[in-house]
Amino acid sequence: MNMRLLRLISLWVMPIVFWAIGTTVQAADTTPPTGSVLINNGAVVTNTASVTLTLSATDNAGTVSKMRFSNTGTDFSTAKIYVYATTKSWTLTIGDGAKTVYAQFKDRTGNWSLSFTDTIVLDTTAPPPGFVTVSGINFMRNGNQYFFGGTNNYYIIYKSTDMVDDLLTTASSNNLKVIRTWGFIDIGNQDGSNSIDGAGKKDSIYFHYWDGTAPAFNDGPDGIQKLDYVIWKAGQLGIQLIIPFVNNWREFGGMDQYVRWKGGNYHDEFYSDATIKQWYKDYIAHLVNRVNPLTGLAYKDDPTILAWELANEPRCYGSGAPGDYITSSNCNTTLLTQWVSEMSAHVKSIDIHHLIAVGDEGFYCALGSSNWIENCSQGVDTVAFSSLSTVDFMGFHLYPDFWGETPAWGTDWITRHIIDGHNIGKPVLLGEFGIQDKSQRDSIYTTWTKTLYDNNGNGDLFWMLAASGYPDYDGFTLYCPSSTCTLLNDHAQQMAVKH
Template structure:
C-alpha cells in the first residue's frame, strides 16, 4: 500500500503529459491481465484463445512462510517464466500439520496466509496464473483424513475418511475453508482472491476418490454441491474438480481406456463427474509408471497417447469443455529410468495436445509434475525437474510454450479455426525451432 501512495504522490506532482502517459500504461497493463474464461471448448483471455503450458510446484505456500526459503518461490516462477510457462498449480491448503494454514476448522495462521498472499502476488509479477487446489484426497498436508480427525475430536462418530464427502459437519468445515480462501484480501496487492485474474481456477480437491462407494454416487453428490457453492461465492473464476480421469460405471464402454481394473472401482466417473453444474473444464492426470508398471517401457508411451486422445475426444463430444492434463511425469526412481525416456514421454504429451490445438480442440493444455528450483532436492518425490540441470528437457518445454504462445497471439475468435492460412502451427514439424 505504501508504494501505491508513493506512486499517487508522484503522479499528482508530475506534468499532465507524464500523468496521462502513466495512466495509459496502467490501463494497458490491466487490460492485458484479464480474467481467464471458457468459451465453448477453449479457454480465452479477452478475445484470444489461451492454450496453456504449465507446471506444478505444490509446496510454494509452505516455502513462502519461511523467510529463509521464500526466495525459492521467486526462483521457480522466474525460471518457469523464462521457459514460457503460463500456469502453475499449487496448494491453497495445509490442514492441521506442520506450518498449517488451517490449524483447526476455521482457525488460520495469519503468517501462513500471508505466505499464500506472497505466492499469488509473485505469480502475478512473473505473469503466471495459478490453479489453487483447496484440499487433498491424500494424507499429505492434511486433506480429508485431517477433516475426519477434526470431526472425531468434536465428538462425531466417524468410521471412514470417505465420510468427508457425506457428513454435514465435515462438509461445513470444507465450505468454511473455501469461503475463507475465496474472500481473502491479499495483504501484498489488496486484491480479494475472488477478484484476482492471477488465479486461473479453483480446484475442489487434489485427486478425489471415494472407494467406499464404487457406484460414484457419493462423490458425484459432493461435486455437485461444492461446485455450486464455490460459484455462489465467486462466479468469475473457472472451477475444476481435480480428478485423475478414470472412467466409471456410467460409461462401461470407456473403461477399456483405464490403466487397470481397479481404476473403475475408486468412486470416480470422468464423464458423469464433469457434467455437474458449475464445472468449467475437465482435469486428468497421467501416471503410467504408477498405474501400469514401475518398469518404464514403450507401453507407457502408448497408454499416454491413447489416454490423452480419449479424454480430448470425450471433452469435445460429451462435455463441450476444455480438458487440462493437470499432472504428468516420469519418476527417476522407476526401473530403467533415463532422461531420454522422460523427454520422449513429455514430447508425447505435447505432440498429442498440439494436434488438438491445431484444430482449435478441447486439449486445453498440460501441467508438468513438477518443476523445482535448485537447492530443493530434499523435497523431490522422483518427478522433480530442475530446468537449469536439464537442458534437453528445458528445450522441449520452451518449444512447446513458444508454439502455443504463437498460436494464441495470432488466432482470435474472428478467425476460422480451420483456416490453415492463419494457423501458425502448420509450419512446425516435430523438431522445428523458432
C-alpha cells in the first residue's frame, strides 16, 4: 500500500477512534424532583383563605425549573405552571374546614414530581361572644383590647361545692376575673396505689388513672365532674379560667405518673416516648371534647375557658424527690421545643377557639450564661416556645425566693419578658408570681404590678388566693380582706379599663 496514503488514513481515523473511546452515552434523566410545601409556615389554623406557601425542591440531576398547585390534587393537567420559587401566594377553596394544598415540581428535563401536600384548618367564623383572641400583641375580647389581673388556685378542682363557691365569689368580688387552675389529677391504679403523689387521690377525687392496661378517665362525680362544676360556677360569676393539662411536678401525679404507667426510667421520657405522648394527647382530646352537663357545652366551645396551657412549669427536671424520675442526658431545649410544637399543634387541631400557651416559667436559653435560669440547663427556651405559630402568647412566672434572686431582679424579669414577647408579636402574661415575706409583700407587689401596667403587659395572676381558713402551705397564700388583696383588687380594676 502507498505509505503516504496509509499515513493520511491514519491521521483521519485515529481522532474518531479516540473521540469514540472518550465519549459515553448520557442516560436520560427520569428521576423527578423531591420537595415540600408548608401553608403559612406550618400553621394549623388560618382565618383567611389567602395563604402563603413555603416551598422547597431539589433535583438529583439539575435544577428545578417549574411548579404547579392544586386544591384538589386531581386537576394538575389544567393547572397554571409557574417558574419555581420558594414562596407563592395561594387561595384556598371556600368554606371552613380542613384544606389541603398539593404542589408538584418540574426539572429541566421535563419530569414532574408526585404531589407534596400540607393541610391547614380554615376557620373564617368569628369566635362566639366571650372568647379571648389575640391581635398582634394584644388580647381581644368582644372586639376590645383585654387586660386583666387575676389569681391562681389549685384546690377548687377537688374540694366541696361550698368551698368552690366561696373561693370564686371572693375572687369575683375583688375583681379577679381570671383564675388559673389545674385540669389534672393523675394517679396510679384506681385504688390510688402506685401513685407518684402519695395516695394519689385528693379528697377521694381523681381524673386520670391506670386501669391495668392503659390510662383511663374518671368522668364520674369523684372525677372530672368536679371540674365541670368549677367551669359552670366560674361562668356564672363572669370569671374565666386558664387550665394546664399536666404538672411538671409530682403534686397531682403529673409527668412522672405517665412515666410510671409506662415503666420508664427518666422524667423527660414524657417529652420523647411515643406511647406516653399519645396517652397525653388522648387525655387532652378527652378533656377538650368533653360536654359539660351543667352548661351543655363542650369544653372546646365554652368561652369561660380563656386558654389551655400544655403543662404547669415544664422542665427537663422533675421534683427530684425520692422515688421520682431523674433526667436523662438526652433532654435539652431542642427536645422540649419539639414537644411544645407537636402538642400545641395537636390542641389547635381539635380546639379552634381557645388560646394555647406553654405554661413555662419563662427561662431563657443563652449559651455561656452562668445563671441556671438563663443558660438552657432546664430545657426551656421561652423565646423559642413563644415564637411557634401554634403558641398564642408568652407566659412566665416569678419567684425570687425560690430562684435565689432579689425582688429588684424580678422587676427587670417582668420588663424583659414584656419586651421579648411583644418583639415576637405576642401578648405576654405573668402567669404566677409570689413573695413569701409578708412584711415586704405589699411594697413589692405594688412595684411589680405597676411595672407590668406601665410596660403594657397583658395580664398577671398572683399565687395564690385561698378562702379564709385554708392553710398557707407554701407561704405565698393570700386572703381577702387584707391590704395585699386591696392593692391587687385596685390593680385588677386598673387593668380592666386599660386600652
